[in-house]
Amino acid sequence: MAPPLGNDGQTFRPERRHSRRAVLSGAAALGAAGALGAAGCTRVASASDEPGGDLLGRLRAQGVVRLGIAGEIPFGYIDRDGHLTGEAPELAKVIFKRLGVDRVQPVPTEFGSLIPGLNSQQFDVVAAGMYVNPERCAQVIFADPDYQMLDSFIVRKGNPKGLHSYRDVVEKKAKFATGTGYAEIQYAVEAGYKEGDILIVPDQVAGLNAVEAGRVDVFAGTALTTRAVVRKSAKAEATKPFAPLVKGKPHVDGGAFAFRPSETNLRDAFNTELRKLKKSGELFRILRPFGFTRAEMTDLTAKELCGG
Numbered sequence: 001m002a003p004p005l006g007n008d009g010q011t012f013r014p015e016r017r018h019s020r021r022a023v024l025s026g027a028a029a030l031g032a033a034g035a036l037g038a039a040g041c042t043r044v045a046s047a048s049d050e051p052g053g054d055l056l057g058r059l060r061a062q063g064v065v066r067l068g069i070a071g072e073i074p075f076g077y078i079d080r081d082g083h084l085t086g087e088a089p090e091l092a093k094v095i096f097k098r099l100g101v102d103r104v105q106p107v108p109t110e111f112g113s114l115i116p117g118l119n120s121q122q123f124d125v126v127a128a129g130m131y132v133n134p135e136r137c138a139q140v141i142f143a144d145p146d147y148q149m150l151d152s153f154i155v156r157k158g159n160p161k162g163l164h165s166y167r168d169v170v171e172k173k174a175k176f177a178t179g180t181g182y183a184e185i186q187y188a189v190e191a192g193y194k195e196g197d198i199l200i201v202p203d204q205v206a207g208l209n210a211v212e213a214g215r216v217d218v219f220a221g222t223a224l225t226t227r228a229v230v231r232k233s234a235k236a237e238a239t240k241p242f243a244p245l246v247k248g249k250p251h252v253d254g255g256a257f258a259f260r261p262s263e264t265n266l267r268d269a270f271n272t273e274l275r276k277l278k279k280s281g282e283l284f285r286i287l288r289p290f291g292f293t294r295a296e297m298t299d300l301t302a303k304e305l306c307g308g
Helices: 020-040 055-062 087-098 111-119 166-171 184-190 204-212 223-229 264-280 282-290 302-306
Strands: 064-069 103-108 125-131 147-149 151-156 176-179 199-201 218-222 236-238 253-259
Touching: 055 064, 055 264, 064 087, 064 111, 087 103, 087 125, 087 253, 087 264, 087 282, 111 125, 111 253, 151 204, 151 223, 166 184, 176 184, 176 204, 184 218, 199 204, 204 218, 204 223, 204 236, 218 223, 223 236, 253 264, 253 302, 264 282
Parallel strands: 064 103, 064 125, 176 199, 176 218
Antiparallel strands: 125 253, 147 253, 151 218, 151 236
């Protein structure tokens, strides 16, 4: 789902999309949109033998690109009016339009199914704000990150256990939860938390519910999603963003679009347009309505985050 995260006062808009109710409504719409997408789209064409792939040419010819999304606010989701939105889909609309592909079409799935779905050609691109890490880089290729992000916890009001890092969670024997397929699983394990003791829940809304109900002491997610989901909670709050430790050093995550390994031509063309948007400042204007601040803009590269 980032060097030290600042807060320039920008908030999510429209606000109704980011309340707890809107998240749940979006999830309900997600299933309907998935059914519509499956019924209304042709199968993704198989990869060719052309060096670097010919997917961009095929997308231009058919006029539509299929986006794999995971229903996570604010990264990529169906709103309660049934419209595709989120930072990644809105960015995709701009970039693919510049690449000669006029329409984007959502293919909703679970987060853990995004990479398998991409590689089995259920959709063309992952547009879900996916973190770039070496494990994923072994399965797909990434564009350069369009944002960077720190972690944050959802805790009970007042943070009674004083949880500000994964090390705190371990030392204070806190009951810990995070989301399906989240990078935060590994961060907790690296800090010494036993993986089998982690409660895995579907998303940040379920995490908030678990904290509010007292089933866990803490839920870990991105700074952006945690601060959004607790906004109207009377029982929970989000902690100050922090950088998790990886091999003993503070680690900054970056989220990016993912492509099949054979489609380097499409990835490179996408990167070219992304760099233009960064240079002009238009990228920030696209992401800002979804709660991103200037501190979350980045010059990180996929190569850096892939470990090479």
